[in-house]
Amino acid sequence: MSKINRDNLQKPNVYNKFLPFYDTVEQQSYYAFEEICVNLSRLIQLRELRPGFPLWSSKLQQFISLYGYAFTKSDHLKLIHLYFAVLSIPDLNFSNAKTCFDILDELLNKSRLITRNDLIVDWRIFYKWVTDILFNNDESYSLVALPKFVGYIKLHLFDCESFSDIEKSLLYCIRSCRPYFSATATQDILDEFRPWLCPFDSAFSDAMCYLDLFLPVHLPPDLHEQGFKCERQVKFKTVLVSIIDLDCGYRNF
Numbered sequence: 001m002s003k004i005n006r007d008n009l010q011k012p013n014v015y016n017k018f019l020p021f022y023d024t025v026e027q028q029s030y031y032a033f034e035e036i037c038v039n040l041s042r043l044i045q046l047r048e049l050r051p052g053f054p055l056w057s058s059k060l061q062q063f064i065s066l067y068g069y070a071f072t073k074s075d076h077l078k079l080i081h082l083y084f085a086v087l088s089i090p091d092l093n094f095s096n097a098k099t100c101f102d103i104l105d106e107l108l109n110k111s112r113l114i115t116r117n118d119l120i121v122d123w124r125i126f127y128k129w130v131t132d133i134l135f136n137n138d139e140s141y142s143l144v145a146l147p148k149f150v151g152y153i154k155l156h157l158f159d160c161e162s163f164s165d166i167e168k169s170l171l172y173c174i175r176s177c178r179p180y181f182s183a184t185a186t187q188d189i190l191d192e193f194r195p196w197l198c199p200f201d202s203a204f205s206d207a208m209c210y211l212d213l214f215l216p217v218h219l220p221p222d223l224h225e226q227g228f229k230c231e232r233q234v235k236f237k238t239v240l241v242s243i244i245d246l247d248c249g250y251r252n253f
Contacts, residue, residue, distance in 0.1 A: 006026075008072045008073075009069070009070050009071060009072060010068075010069035010070075010071060010072065010073060010076055010113050011068050011069040011110065011113060012029075012067060012068045012069065012070040013066065013067050013068035013070070014068070016067065016068075025067075029063070029066075029067040029070045030070075032059075032063055032067070033063060033067075033070065033071055033075075036056055036059050036060050036063060037075070037079075039052060039056045040053075040056050040057075040060075040079075040082065043056070044082065044085075044086075049086070049096055050096075053086070053096055053099065054095065054096070054099050057099045057102075057103050060079070060103060061102070061103065061106060064106055069110070069113060073113070073114070073118070076107065076113065076114065077114070077118060077119065079103075079107060080104065080107050080108065080114070080119060083100045083103050083104050083107070084100075084104070084121070084125065086100055087100040087101075087104075087125060087129075088125060094133070094166055097129060097166070098165065098166040098169050098170075100173075101166070101169035101170050101172070101173035102169050102173070104173050104176065104177060105169070105172045105173045105175075105176045108176040108177055108180070109176045111176075111179050111218075114180075116179070116180060119180050120180060120181075120182050121177045121180040121181055121182075122182070123178075123181045123182075123185050123188070123189065123214050126170070126173070126174050126177070126213075126214070127192075127210075127214070129170060130170065130174075130210070130213060133166060133167055133170055134167060134170070134209075135206060171213070174213055174214070178214070178216050178217070178218065179216065179218040179219075181214075181216045183219070185214075185216055186215060186216060186219075189210075189211065189214050189215055192210075193207040193210055193211055
């Protein structure tokens with residue numbers, strides 16, 4: 001853990017300083033964060049994700065809830081890389097994956113604390129999990145058991161669709177991580193899903209869902225030429241308009 005300096009902390013809870021025992025709370029936050037980091041590091045080194053990983057991840061969530069982002073940018077980035085590393089483990093179970101989604105959403109939902117110069121996220125990590133969770137055909141055959149539905153969520157193409165707990169965590173996590181996709185992610189995503197764009201194939205609707213989830217729409221102005229203004233994107237829009245016109249003409253016929 002980096003050496004603690006009050007001025008170097010990311011975004012501590014501003015209301016704690018109005019407490020009469022603020023100095024004690026501040027010291028407690030330092031000790032609590034150090035304990036969390038030590039135990040997360042230990043369980044990764046020992047390769048024992050269960051039961052320590054969910055436990056100390058929940059303690060990290062509690063820490064952020066109580067003390068805010070009371071750690072340095074260096075520690076902030078180390079935590080993000082740790083959870084991405086866990087998320088990349090082959091055959092990671094859904095429970096630990098959901099824990100990673102929740103923590104990454106918590107760590108990245110304030111984009112002003114971490115810039116694109118500090119972090120680049122590979123969108124294909126989430127492509128694998130979206131395929132395994134949102135488009136998993138094994139669940140209908142009872143080969144995979146996902147958590148039961150708990151409510152409703154509205155996200156663009158997914159309006160009024162009911163989602164399970166892990167699905168909501170995944171969608172929120174992608175939303176928080178999307179601003180950190182690489183500058184070439186737009187072209188890579190279009191290259192990946194353009195072969196799916198046949199209006200008479202069921203894969204077309206899946207491709208639109210993937211595009212809605214993954215296309216980065218918050219690129220800085222200097223990267224717009226590689227984003228929504230890139231040549232592939234313009235050609236894609238032309239093809240999509242042609243498909244819509246074809247579909248409308250077919251319906252009218």
